[in-house]
Amino acid sequence: MLALRLARGSHPLVLLRRLFVAAASAGTGFLLLSALGHAAGHPTAAGDSLARLLWCAAPLAATTQLAVSVARTDPAARLQRGMTAAGLGPLRLTLLAAASTALSCVLGVLLSLLVFLRLRGDLGGPAVVDSDPDLLGAGHPLPLPGALMLLAAVPLAAAAATALSLRPRTEPGYRDAEPHSITAPTGLPWGVALTAAGLAVEAYTSPVTDAHGGVLPLPGRLIGSAPGVLAGWALAALGLVLAGPGLVYLSGQLLCAGRPGAQRLLSGRVLQEESHRLGRPLGVLCAVASGAYAAVTVYGNAPSRSVGPLTAIGTSVIFACVTASALAAALESRSARARTTAALRRLGAPASVLQRATALRAVALTLVLGPLTWTVAEMATLPLVH
Template identity: 50%
Template sequence: MLALRLVRTFRPTALARRAVVAGMAGAVGFLLLSALGYAVAHPERPDVALSRLLWCTVPLAACVQFAAAAARTDPCVRPREGLDAVGVGPARLPLLAAFSTALSCAVGCALALPAFVHLRVGLGDAPLAGAAAELLGAGRELPWAAVVTLLAVPPSAAAGASAVATRLRALPPAGPVAQPRTPPPVPAGLPWGVAVTAVGLAVEAFAADRAVSSPGPEVPMPGSLDGLGPGVVGGWLLIALGLGLAGPGLVHLCGLLLAMGRPGALRLLSGRALREEAPRVGHSLGMLCAVVAGALATARLYGSAGGPPAGPLTLLGAAVVVVCAVAGALSAAAEFRAARASATAGLRRLGVPRGTLRAAAALRVAALAAVLVPSAWLIAELAALPLAR
């Protein structure tokens, strides 16, 4: 009840983020139900059903990451005197954020169920009735225990990720932050992110090599979800996880590059801001880099292979990933702006012109693009190489 009352106090931007979280969770729930429908309608093809279910983990991971990023920017996770009065202090704010996120995702999944049932049995003689029936496995009764279990996955995963993200935000930063001359610490996730990305590339290359060299149909990449096995899906998930872990380190590297040599006031201000806020916005930018790399790899594979057009479920999953990545980056930008509000106000009181602050923001964006875009292009080339043979 407290979470519902707090939702009423949200600003339109916070409500819009919650609406996007609900919509993305509903789309993920629809994809999970479609995988279940295919498995029930085609019991003789368990490998394809497993591959379709594993492909749902890609939009699920994107939705969970965006839900955690949105939870960090919610007004309900900020300490308030009124919340302390009712016993909701900083230690219980993660539980409040988890419940609020689970509620939004549950609403989206609850709306996905009647939409799935209607498209599965209620199209009649519509032009797309046959295709929808084949994709969603019409004609077989769904096990409702499995339906409830699958629809509970997005709210549960998003709630757990939101609680962890909110708790990490509430923890005091390590090191003597109170000394203004101490440089921001280097994020420790860059080596781990590089290692996980390398493992993901190796797993994808090994799985693609086995799929191509083994007897049977070739790996239809691009194509339907039936062609790529669990190894390729797992490799792509590891690549995205690695880039997400390496994101804060890459943002910190952008700040170091801006401050190299003998920087002026503009470069020094921009580099310092990037280094200070790298742990806050790096993960979302790393996931956006992973999505850009996946889009570049898919575009190259479509251009080289000339495969069939993607199906509606593939397009829905891709739309979920893209929307979650872009919305997560926008949420990170809003969090960055809120975190720098006091510093910006102090600079304004010192007489710094607004044009200088805008130039510093543009310089930060240019530095991020100069580092993240080549990184995404390199990962895309490496990821597409095993599948383009």
């Protein structure tokens, strides 16, 4: 009840972010229900239904990441003055944030269940997708307990990840569950190694393109995917995510190289300090952009393969979630620097200096992450188009 009351009394922008989490949960829930509908309509094709279900892991992970990012920027999840005396310590605030995240996700998955049942015609009236019965399994009974169990995975995963991310920290040097230091992240070598290993696995196991351009089917046309290619893509994406904090730190080092002025030094130090906070969401964004570029390039050479509606839904959910997560991380970083920004303003720093420093950080990140993302995408595409 407390989580519901806090949600009702939140700022409109906070409510908008929670509604975005609910919308992402609805899209992921619809994909999970589509996999269940295919299994209900094709009881003998268990392998195909399992493959459809496994493809839902990417939207589920993206939705979970977005839910965690939104929870971290929620003012209600921060320990304020007087909360401990009222019985809301760090542990209870963490549980409250997890409950609020679960509530938003439950609203989304229930909406997806209603839409799914309406499209199948289970709520009365004609089925909307009767022209394509394989899409949602229309005309076949849907096991409601199984549907509810599948849908429960979304709020449970989001709530568990939120609780893990916002858990109370007792180590010295932590504020708002993030280390505020300028120590270099240690994941860059591991990220580079995993990316290289993923590209090597993909090159070794990629199938030869047939006469009709048949390569790596996506969700909706996903049956027959080469496991080695999928494993290679997953390793390369994981490598980019692990290397993200180190790449952000490297961007800050490049800004501070040579004899930097006050503006370059300020921008570089901010990137180095915020590399732990910004690195993972930006790494996920680079991984998704790399995979999208590779998929567009590969399927541009295979016009005989069409992209199904489930592919469009899954891609939209993933892109929207990772982009919003990166923006939420930037907002969290800005909130964490609020005292420093206020101190600079009191010292007489004009607003234009701070704006130019922000633009300089964006340019540095683009120059470092952009070419790397394009290179990984090109190398991942080469074995599939030649």
